[in-house]
Amino acid sequence: MAAVEKQPETQEGSQKDETVLSVHDVTVAFGDRTVLEHLSLDVKRGEILGFVGASGGGKSVLLRTILGLTEKRSGTIRIFGVDVGKANDAEKVAVDMRLGVLFQQGALFSALTVLENIQVPMREYLDLPKKLMDELALLKIELVGLSADDAAKFPSELSGGMIKRAALARALALDPDILFLDEPTSGLDPISAAEFDELVIKLRDTMGLTVYMVTHDLDSLFTTCDRVAVLGNKKVLIEGTIEDMLKSEEPWVKAYFRGKRARQLDLESRH
Known part of the structure; x- marks a missing residue:
């Protein structure tokens, strides 16, 4: 009897640890210019992942590659366990129907x-x-x-x-099961941006969404994201919690999360 009662908890735990999006060893290039090189990243079910990096570093390129809008030169992208590079048309449509995308500026x-x-x-x-x-x-x-x-x-x-x-x-x-957000608070005033962040959290919790959010907004990263992945040198430099970012000695990560603009952010007051 006890074993039966514990089973739902075990299943729930496995679902939380389930990888719904896996990018493995992906390289993207435009002519002679390589934008992403041997990049790997996993996104877990139910998390809000913030993807951050220097302007022009390839954040939106990776997003477009995941969505099939930009071709990769090599590597594998799996969504819900489906290798989208090898999927047939029916399989691709089935995957596409489980994805929601908010492009920059709304589009x-x-x-x-x-x-x-x-x-x-x-x-x-x-x-x-x-x-x-x-x-x-x-x-x-x-x-x-x-x-x-x-x-x-x-x-x-x-x-x-x-x-x-x-x-x-x-x-x-x-x-959708996965919601992709490309700079969702860009161009918004601080109050509107904060309201949008709260809305994303509410939707994740009520709809069981997994959220992949490309952003440069420090407030969004601190208040909204369960994990952060940092793009640099054409691959993921570091990934982890905000606490991990604040402890990192990686120069770009340190400058971004502990620089002058970040000093106004009180981590303890945001959790």
Whole structure:
């Protein structure tokens, strides 16, 4: 009897340790310029991983490579255990439907309303009646903190924070397992950025998401991320908790996390 009662805990523990995204020995180059070289990184189920590095260092290149938008020269990328480089079309579609992406600046379609933008993934992957799509899109709009009145607005009528939330709603359209965020708080004022960070944590907890977040925002890294991976010299220099980052003597990591801008951040007050 006791063994049966303990079984769910064991399964839960194994799920938390499950690797849902594995990048192994990946190299990406454009002509003679190598951007990523023999890079490896694992992302665990349910965590919020912050991916940080110097501007132009290849953070967004890795994200686009994971999503299949940029070709790798070598290496392996597995998502939910599927080697996407060797997967057939059906397998790729099955994986794609479990991924949600918020691109930099939101990347909303300017000629579509918020409601129609959110429905784009539904139209691409699902065959649903219009009424049902409308209902689902409105649910996502509410989920990210927008109002039903915002559904009929065009991107040009939205503030920067509203654009991010609308783009997030679109990323959540298919109830993904992994949410990719590319500089989600870029361009937001501190209050809007903090609210967005809180929203990401809430969505992770309520929807069971795994979040891969490319960011340079120190506040987001300190308040939101369970782990941080640092890109440097074309590969992952170090990965671990914020505490690990603060202890690191790697020059770039030390300058970034313990430099002048970081001194205003009180780690203890944020946990």
